[in-house]
Amino acid sequence: xxxxxxxxxxxxxxxxxxxxxxxxxxxxxxxxxxxxxxxxxxxxxxxxxxxxxxxxxxxxxxxxxxxxxxxxxxxxxxxxxxxxxxxxxxxxxxxxxxxxxxxxxxxxxxxxxxxxxxxxxxxxxxxxxxxxxxxxxxxxxxxxxxxxxxxxxxxxxxxxxxxxxxxxxxxxxxxxxxxxxxxxxxxxxxxxxxxxxxxxxxxxxxxxxxxxxxxxxxxxxxxxxxxxxxxxxxxxxxxxxxxxxxxxxxxxxxxxxxxxxxxxxxxxxxxxxxxxxxxxxxxxxxxxxxxxxxxxxxxxxxxxxxxxxxxxxxxxxxxxxxxxxxxxxxxxxxxxxxx
Ligand SMILES: NC(=O)c1ccc[n+]([C@@H]2O[C@H](COP(=O)([O-])OP(=O)(O)OC[C@H]3O[C@@H](n4cnc5c(N)ncnc54)[C@H](O)[C@@H]3O)[C@@H](O)[C@H]2O)c1
Numbered sequence: 001x002x003x004x005x006x007x008x009x010x011x012x013x014x015x016x017x018x019x020x021x022x023x024x025x026x027x028x029x030x031x032x033x034x035x036x037x038x039x040x041x042x043x044x045x046x047x048x049x050x051x052x053x054x055x056x057x058x059x060x061x062x063x064x065x066x067x068x069x070x071x072x073x074x075x076x077x078x079x080x081x082x083x084x085x086x087x088x089x090x091x092x093x094x095x096x097x098x099x100x101x102x103x104x105x106x107x108x109x110x111x112x113x114x115x116x117x118x119x120x121x122x123x124x125x126x127x128x129x130x131x132x133x134x135x136x137x138x139x140x141x142x143x144x145x146x147x148x149x150x151x152x153x154x155x156x157x158x159x160x161x162x163x164x165x166x167x168x169x170x171x172x173x174x175x176x177x178x179x180x181x182x183x184x185x186x187x188x189x190x191x192x193x194x195x196x197x198x199x200x201x202x203x204x205x206x207x208x209x210x211x212x213x214x215x216x217x218x219x220x221x222x223x224x225x226x227x228x229x230x231x232x233x234x235x236x237x238x239x240x241x242x243x244x245x246x247x248x249x250x251x252x253x254x255x256x257x258x259x260x261x262x263x264x265x266x267x268x269x270x271x272x273x274x275x276x277x278x279x280x281x282x283x284x285x286x287x288x289x290x291x292x293x294x295x296x297x298x299x300x301x302x303x304x305x306x307x308x309x310x311x312x313x314x315x316x317x318x319x320x321x322x323x324x325x326x327x328x329x330x331x332x333x334x335x336x337x338x339x
Contacts, residue, residue: 001168003027007073009088010034010080010108011042011062013051013142013280018077018107021145021175023057030061032069034080034088039064050280054146067095074102074131075169078123081281082110082191085119089126100129105155105166107136109190110283111290118187132162135183136170137190138241139249141256145175152176154242156186178241185237188228192291193246194284196220197258199308200251202318204259205266212322216304217251222337223302227291229338230298258284271312285312301336303328 004027008019011033022029033039041047043062048054056062063069070076070092080088085108092098106119117125120133138153145151155170155177157163163179171177180186196217203213225238237243250256261282264274271285292309295302307325310316 001025004075004169005073006030006075006077006169007032007069008077008079009066009069009092010078011038011048012079012081013048013054013146014107014140015077015079016042016048016051016056017054017142017146018079018136018170019060020054020057021170021172022077023060025169025172027169029059030063030069030073032063032066034064034084036064051142051146053143066092067097070095070099071097074099075105076102077105077107077136078119079107082108082119082283083113083286086112086122086126089123093127098127101131103131103134103162103165105134105136106187109137109194111191111287111294113286113289116290116294118184118191120183120187132157132159133183134159134162134166135186135190135242136166136177137186137246139245141249141253143255148174150174150176152178152241152245154178154180154186154240156180156183156237156242158183180237180240180242182234182237184231185228185233186242188231188233189224189238189240189243190246191283191287192224192227193220193243193250194258194282195288195291195305195308196224196247196284197250197256198262198265198282198284198288198312199304201256201259201262201264202266202308202311203262205263205268206318206322208322213251217247220304221247222334223295223300223304226336227295227298227300227302229336230300231294235338257282261285265311266318270315288312 008031011031046056134157155163155166167177291305307321
């Protein structure tokens, strides 16, 4: 593998963990971190307060100046929180050092509030001269990747060459990467699953048990597949690592902040109270609002998203939502899914 010069935009848990993986693979990596204090800590202590188990390799350079990170680096990993991706790319374009034709890897998960855009749409809109865009997604809590536990992800792009290049850049004996040509499906799976993670947390908060959670997860998969189909994504993608795989991990894991947020709401807290108790981003909340609108615009039936929207934004008691979900018109399991 030829070492590449890579800029990592975002030195949070996932950005720093992916940067460490790239450094282990002998690439020349520079992280741009938005918060000067976090950048300073990354640089001097080689660690993150939010992920103490990760040791940042000495070979990784850290900067708080976007222009420095982008200079001479035509492979750019975008991994800031989803609601900051547009501002980050707008600032990146203004630096004048973001080279046209650069390959961008998008690892942020979520849909933009207000526009409902995917991360790759935002990147292309803010920098039309960008080269290929590759989505990197799958079941991957930073806490476990940072402690060198095996993980499998998908590298997805309409350009097979670009997807394979990103596969080569990351792959190692503990970091397995598959390719896919369904970038939209992979991107939607990684974003929408956060809504069901919040919903699984609500089920935990209500102490409803494993059967309820399994039903929620699989019916969540059905409705996200329906929305994906309506937008042009392929059904099998949702049954792969970036769909079902990510749903399983995020709905079951103790590391999932979206699940934790849902648990707080399920046990009676308001959204504002639950958010106030969180220190890290929980993107399922904003994504729920986006998915609700996308589904409405396309006439797609997404009952779980609708109920989560009511719970989070209209104060509907979670128990009433469960009752309403259970007493809807009965139907065939695979109704509305392209097979
Ligand atoms: N943590 C994970 O396990 C994981 C796994 C896969 C994907 N992701 C995705 O990666 C993205 C980043 O998540 P994370 O876990 O690294 O976040 P994090 O909560 O650990 O860190 C957030 C980072 O964003 C920075 N930030 C805050 N405001 C900013 C702004 N206006 N512009 C740019 N940066 C800003 C903070 O300084 C911090 O470094 C998210 O979209 C998330 O869904 C996370």
